[in-house]
Amino acid sequence: MKKIIIPIILIFVLSCTCTKKCVTSSLPKYDIPADNVFVFRCENDEFYTVHFQDDAAYLYHGYEVYKLQRAISASGARYSDGVNEFWNKGDMAMITIGDKSYQNCELVNPNERMIKDPMYYFWGMSNDPLWSLTIFDNEIAIFFDKKNKLYRFSSSSLEKTGEGEKVYNAQSDGHTVKIIITEKKCYDKKSNQTFPYHVKLNFDGKEYNGCGTSPK
Numbered sequence: 001m002k003k004i005i006i007p008i009i010l011i012f013v014l015s016c017t018c019t020k021k022c023v024t025s026s027l028p029k030y031d032i033p034a035d036n037v038f039v040f041r042c043e044n045d046e047f048y049t050v051h052f053q054d055d056a057a058y059l060y061h062g063y064e065v066y067k068l069q070r071a072i073s074a075s076g077a078r079y080s081d082g083v084n085e086f087w088n089k090g091d092m093a094m095i096t097i098g099d100k101s102y103q104n105c106e107l108v109n110p111n112e113r114m115i116k117d118p119m120y121y122f123w124g125m126s127n128d129p130l131w132s133l134t135i136f137d138n139e140i141a142i143f144f145d146k147k148n149k150l151y152r153f154s155s156s157s158l159e160k161t162g163e164g165e166k167v168y169n170a171q172s173d174g175h176t177v178k179i180i181i182t183e184k185k186c187y188d189k190k191s192n193q194t195f196p197y198h199v200k201l202n203f204d205g206k207e208y209n210g211c212g213t214s215p216k
Helices: none
Strands: 037-042 046-053 056-061 064-071 077-080 085-089 092-097 100-107 121-127 130-136 139-144 149-153 157-160 166-172 175-182 186-188 193-195 197-203 206-213
Touching: 037 092, 046 085, 046 092, 046 100, 046 121, 056 077, 056 092, 064 085, 121 175, 121 186, 121 197, 130 197, 130 206, 139 175, 149 166, 149 175, 186 197, 186 206, 193 206
Parallel strands: none
Antiparallel strands: 037 046, 037 100, 046 056, 056 064, 064 077, 077 085, 085 092, 092 100, 121 130, 121 206, 130 139, 139 149, 157 166, 166 175, 175 197, 186 193, 197 206
C-alpha cells in the first residue's frame, strides 16, 4: 500500500471548521482506488476511519468526526487540531482523541474479514452538496456540512429488495430517513474516486445521491 500522504480515504468531504470535535457521524472498498479512505484497527478493537481531502484528514469514530489539519512531522504524515491527532507511517498509525491514545493502530487487511458483515459498517458521502453518513450495526448518523449539523438514529429497519438493494428506514426526533444502498459503481467527480456502492438518501422528504463503501 502507498504511504498515506496528502493528497491521498471518504469522503470526503466535510469542510466543517471543527476545532475540537465536530459532532457528526466512516471504509474503503478494496477493488476500487482506496487512495482517500482508510480504516485502522486500534487496541480494544476500536475502529477509526480516516478520509483525506485537500490538506485535512477527517477522522471518524462511531458518531463523531474530527477535522484535523496537516501538521509538521519529522517523518510520516501528521494531522492535528491542537487536541486530537492522527499520525501515520506505512500501515501503522497513532491516534489521540481527547484523553485516549492508541499507539498501535493497524490498517485493516482487505484479505481478512475483520468486521463481520459488509453492512455492519457502511460509509456514504457526496460532495454536492457536502454530506456523509455512517451505518454502524443498524445505527445511523448523518452529517450535513452546510448546516454543520449531525442527525442520529439509534435504530433502523433493514429490508432487502429483489434488485439486490438494501433499504434502511429510521425515525428520530421528528426526522425521517430512508437510505437505499445499491451495489454498483459510483463515481465521485470531486475526489476522482470510484466507489462500489451508490447511495440514495431521503432525509425529511428531500432526496440526495452519493457514493459509499464498506469492508469486504
